[in-house]
Amino acid sequence: MNKELLNCERVWLNVTPATLNAELVDYGLLPLHAIGVKGGKIHALVPMAELKGPHPAHWQDMQGKLVTPGLIDCHTHLIFAGSRAEEFELRQQGVPYAEIARRGGGIVSTVRATREASEEQLFELALPRVKSLIREGVTMVEIKSGYGLTLDDELKMLRVARRLGEALPIRVKTTLLAAHAVPPEYRNDPDSWVETICQEIIPAAANAGLADAVDVFCEHIGFSLAQTEQVYLAADLYGLPVKGHMDQLSNLGGSTLAANFGALSVDHLEYLDPQGILALAQRGVVATLLPTAFYFLKETKLPPVAALRKAGVAMAVSSDINPGTAPIVSLRMAMNMACTLFGLTPVEAMVGVTRNAAKALGEQERLGQLRVGMAADFLIWHCAHPAELSYMVGVDQLAGRIFNGEETLHG
Numbered sequence: 001m002n003k004e005l006l007n008c009e010r011v012w013l014n015v016t017p018a019t020l021n022a023e024l025v026d027y028g029l030l031p032l033h034a035i036g037v038k039g040g041k042i043h044a045l046v047p048m049a050e051l052k053g054p055h056p057a058h059w060q061d062m063q064g065k066l067v068t069p070g071l072i073d074c075h076t077h078l079i080f081a082g083s084r085a086e087e088f089e090l091r092q093q094g095v096p097y098a099e100i101a102r103r104g105g106g107i108v109s110t111v112r113a114t115r116e117a118s119e120e121q122l123f124e125l126a127l128p129r130v131k132s133l134i135r136e137g138v139t140m141v142e143i144k145s146g147y148g149l150t151l152d153d154e155l156k157m158l159r160v161a162r163r164l165g166e167a168l169p170i171r172v173k174t175t176l177l178a179a180h181a182v183p184p185e186y187r188n189d190p191d192s193w194v195e196t197i198c199q200e201i202i203p204a205a206a207n208a209g210l211a212d213a214v215d216v217f218c219e220h221i222g223f224s225l226a227q228t229e230q231v232y233l234a235a236d237l238y239g240l241p242v243k244g245h246m247d248q249l250s251n252l253g254g255s256t257l258a259a260n261f262g263a264l265s266v267d268h269l270e271y272l273d274p275q276g277i278l279a280l281a282q283r284g285v286v287a288t289l290l291p292t293a294f295y296f297l298k299e300t301k302l303p304p305v306a307a308l309r310k311a312g313v314a315m316a317v318s319s320d321i322n323p324g325t326a327p328i329v330s331l332r333m334a335m336n337m338a339c340t341l342f343g344l345t346p347v348e349a350m351v352g353v354t355r356n357a358a359k360a361l362g363e364q365e366r367l368g369q370l371r372v373g374m375a376a377d378f379l380i381w382h383c384a385h386p387a388e389l390s391y392m393v394g395v396d397q398l399a400g401r402i403f404n405g406e407e408t409l410h411g
Contacts, residue, residue: 007036011035011036013048019369042376065399068137075267078141119160136330138170145178146178176210194227213243243264243266246272247269255272264362265285272308281312286359289305292337303342318357354369379400
């Protein structure tokens with residue numbers, strides 16, 4: 001019997017691993033293997049053909065079931081209060097967004113509700129959203145602030161995000177997105193809001209250990225290139241990596257700027273230009289695609305997937321869960337939309353929610369692949385081939401969910 005397996009705390013026999021190993025072809029599918037965990041890590045990955053003799057009775061025989069790395073949702077805004085369902089209804093009736101905003105709708109309504117909610121209320125509201133992701137097989141989620149837009153309320157959101165990771169079997173990465181919108185109090189002086197972000201909010205979040213990264217919505221309805229650079233410089237001063245909501249509605253050159261700062265990822269990218277693609281390729285920045293927002297907003301400008309593919313830019317896929325433009329709490333749906341709307345292959349979609357999503361969060365050294373030494377976050381599926389995970393939506397296909405080496409099916 002294999003010595004490495006005998007040293008494991010738990011072993012699953014007869015699994016079909018889709019390793020997502022970059023050194024292998026496509027999904028990195030292997031023939032029947034045994035996978036063993038120890039100390040929260042994958043300790044052994046051994047071909048069944050090499051196993052001889054009897055094995056301990058408590059080792060589980062999975063009878064050939066598919067195993068993949070845990071799914072990673074690398075871009076969400078899932079902490080918020082209030083509902084925009086009435087706004088959705090008005091939009092479907094033809095009421096212009098400007099009129100909805102005049103009536104107090106839009107992002108301002110979410111900001112108002114989020115400010116009014118207590119930390120406990122925000123936590124309780126976010127719980128079912130995270131649990132839904134867990135049931136789909138998500139083992140890591142990125143959560144952004146950006147609906148508080150005051151020092152206290154941005155930190156409140158980040159504390160809730162940290163607490164979700166402590167309360168549930170899921171890894172949480174936090175991103176400070178105070179540069180999401182200009183709050184009402186600064187409507188006539190957005191530069192002062194940027195100064196507040198740089199001089200007060202970033203230092204406070206960094207000193208409290210609440211932020212893993214800093215993000216900016218660089219857009220003509222958001223923040224200018226100069227303002228974005230100012231926020232990035234402040235983030236760099238406090239040792240925080242940067243990300244960017246870029247090129248969603250127009251091209252301001254934000255992706256190139258983010259690449260020059262060594263950003264982890266740039267996200268949306270419908271209007272990304274060749275210069276930006278080259279910058280991402282040269283600096284190894286991940287391009288995160290958000291097809292749910294594209295779908296919900298009925299956009300028609302597609303991100304340049306073929307050009308990104310040709311340039312060798314790593315593409316991640318994420319749900320973008322938020323109350324205004326992507327109220328779809330499903331990474332599996334985002335995978336399907338990435339294929340049907342954006343033209344990704346099922347392999348690219350799967351890589352996009354595992355290996356490349358891990359890279360978009362700076363976690364590629366321990367997550368996103370099935371390899372010895374990686375964190376033992378993996379999923380056992382009631383399906384024969386990993387393409388089914390992009391193809392079929394709405395059916396619970398999980399047979400097992402291993403998080404940090406422990407079985408946590410359905411959270």
